[in-house]
Each structure stands twice: as C-alpha cells, then as structure tokens.
Amino acid sequence: MKKVLLYSMLLVGGLAISQVLPGWLTSAHGAGVADGVAMAIRLATMTALAFIMIHVGIEFDIDKRNLGQYGWDYVVAATAAAFPWLLCALYFVFVLLPRQDWGAWPAWKESLLASRFAAPTSAGVLFSMLAAAGLGATWLFKKARILAIFDDLDTVLLMIPLKMMMVGVRWQLGVVILAMAVQIALAWKFLHAWRISCGYIAVMCYSLVIVAFTEAIHIGSLRITPDVPIHLEVLLPAFVLGCIIKADHDTLAAPREQTAMTVISAAFMLLVGLSMPAVFGAAASPATTDATVAATSNGYAYLRTHTPEMGWGAIALHVMAITVISNIGKMFPAFCYRKEATFKERLALAIGMWPRGEVGAGVLVISLSYGIGGPIVTIAMLSLALNLVLTGVFILIIKRLIRDVMPTNGGADAAAPSGAH
Secondary structure, X not given: OHHHHHHHHHHHHHHHHHHHHHHHHHHHHOHHHHHHHHHHHHHHHHHHHHHHHHHHHHHOOOOOOOOHHHHHHHHHHXXXXXXXXXXXXXXXXXXXXXXXXXXXHHHXXXXXXXXXXXXXXXXXXXXXXXXXXXXXXXXXXXXXXHHHHHHHHHHHHHHHHHHHHHHOOOHHHHHHHHHHHHXXXXXXXXXXXXXXXXXXXXXHHHHHHHHHHHHHHHHHHHHHOOOOOOOOOOHHHHHHHHHHEOOOHHHHOOHHHHHHHHHHHHHHHHHHHHOOOOOOOOOOOOOOOHHHHHHHHOOOOHHHHHOOOOOHHHHHHHHHHHHHXXXXXXXXHXXXXXXXOOHHHHHHHHHHOOOOOHHHHHHHHHHHHOOOOOHHHHHHHHHHHHHHHOHHHHHHHHHHHOHHHOOOOHHXXXXXXXXXX
C-alpha cells in the first residue's frame, strides 16, 4: 500500500500546484510562458496515458466464442457512465437554476454537456492504483479493465451528439465516428497478431507517435474550423495498438520493465493533478479563445448568465451533493455479475468506477470553450478535484472489501499484470 499512498500524494500535490502555478507563471514570466508550460503538461499527460493504455491493450484479450458477454459489459459500462451524467444534469437544472429556467432548452443542453464530466472513469488512474494495491490478479481488476475502457469509449461517443446540440451537424464529428470505427475494427481483426517490441523504450516511442499524430490532426482541423476541431483522444488508439501487439511476457516481467511502469505511473499521477483546470475563477472567466467568442455570440452562455450567485459555503454543500450523487450513479455494476462474483467483489467493482481524472477534466475544458461558466462549472470542477483526491481512499475500501478473495500469492500475481495498468 506504500505505492498507493505515494500515488495519492502525487495526485494531491499535482492538484495543489495546478491551482497556483498558472497565476505565478503569468505574473512572473507572462501569459506566453504559462501557456507553454500548460501545453507541455498536457502533452506529457497524454503521453503517459498512452503508455499505460498500450499496456492495458497488451494484456487485454477477447473470447471471440463468447461475444455476448462483452455486449452485456458494454451495457453495464454505459449505465455507469449515463446514470451519474443524468443525475448531475437534473441536479444542475432543478436545484441550481431558478424555477422559471427549468423548461429552457439552452439550460438543458448546457447542463447536459457540463454534467458529462461525471460520466467517465479515469482508466489510467484506476488501473495504476489497483495494480499498486496488488489487485492485478483479481477478478475485479480484469472486469474493471473492460468496464473502464467501455465507459470512456461511451463518453467519447456521446460527446459527439452533445457537440451537435451546441454547434449543429458538422462533418468533423462524422470523421471522429469513422476513425473510432476503423480503430475498433483493426483491434478485432489483428488482435495480438503483430510481434513488435514491447519494451518500455519502444512503448514510449509508440506513445509519442500517437500523441504527435492526434495533435497534428487537432491543430490541422483548427485551421479549417476553430469552433469544431477534430479531436481524437489518445486513449482509444493507444489501447488498440496494445491489442494488436503480440507481446513477449517474459520481457514485460523483467525488473526494469516493472520499474519503468512504476515510474511512468507515478509521473502520470502527478501530471493528472497538474493538468486539472483552476477551480477558482476559471468558470466565471473562461479563456477567451476564438471558439469561446463564437460560442458566446451564438448564445452558449445561458448557465453563466442565469445561475444565481452563491457563497463558498453554498458551493461546498453543492460540491458534496454532486460528488455523492455522481458516485451513486456508478453503483449499477454492484447489481450485475451475480454468477461471477460475490456481492463484496461486485460492490468493490462499482466503487472502482468512482475515480475521475483527465477525461472528465477534458469535458469541463470543452464546456468552458463554449462559454459555459458560472457556479455550476465551478461546482463541477471542485467535485472532480474532490473525487481525484479521494482516489486512494477508494482503493483502500476496495482492498478491504475483497481481502477474503485475494490470491494467496497476491504480491507475485499482481506483478504479472502490473504492466497492464
């Protein structure tokens, strides 16, 4: 559990630094330097996430003779993403907005977009923490790996119609759907078929290429239409590449590989914390980008102008409420898989879906880019930060729940799939 404690400290430390670093850099060196550091942190975070997800894909396997189980897994993952999203959207509208705004379509579409932050489980954080806790050989880890990937995939897919609500039907969104379909088809057809190097240096090179490729597409699309850029998340292409690789598991089990995984996972925890948006003032004053100006001029700032102002005491209460109901929304997996696991294991699986991180933060950044702001987005950011801080606590609860069914040689077994963070 020392590793879990270390990862938790890195998450919290990164989050704390993220709240003061941009302001200090801006005042000391100018906005250009602050923006450059923010970009470097974002790219480093995506690279570490790609590294972790490639290893997840390497350890991922599909029983093609029993495909029905994956359909049910996707349904379970979709509910774990949909329920917290819808509960938060309902809370934003019916609790935080005045009664006269309950029927306003702009309030609903902005709430549906902003509340999507609560949907995605942070796959990278979850896998790293579970492996650090010695749970890599358990049923929970294997099932959580499937659900968290499907959960994030569902979030990416649903962001497409949510963006359509904001900007209408655009060809760029069709490109994203096509790219995702092609990647999934490649993973299916060439599952563990390519024998290429899986050492940590090679995997880091693959990660850098994936990040460079996705960033090049994003920057190129911004030159065409800045309000609807093509943004391919690194999570799916990295996972697909891992699925395609036919790995040498002796190589993965080597001490230097395990050390490299630990170092990169630790760096990822720090970077996730550092990449969190500022939770004080950012929601009220989103960055002025071309997309923000265009969105605001088209009326995409309903929440920012119609949500009543509130003090920090009220905001704290709403943060607690949103955090609780969003995590309750993740509990559906506890009522599934009755033939596969005990109730404690299923309860632990549901709690394992609680950690949020880089994907949820990305949703909030998208929300800010459309001019959405005010207390609602501040509450969402603080809730995301609170969930991030509590990740280590969630893992401790999980380990206590399933301690009776853990492998007797848990430390040795856990080392084998730890490369599958």
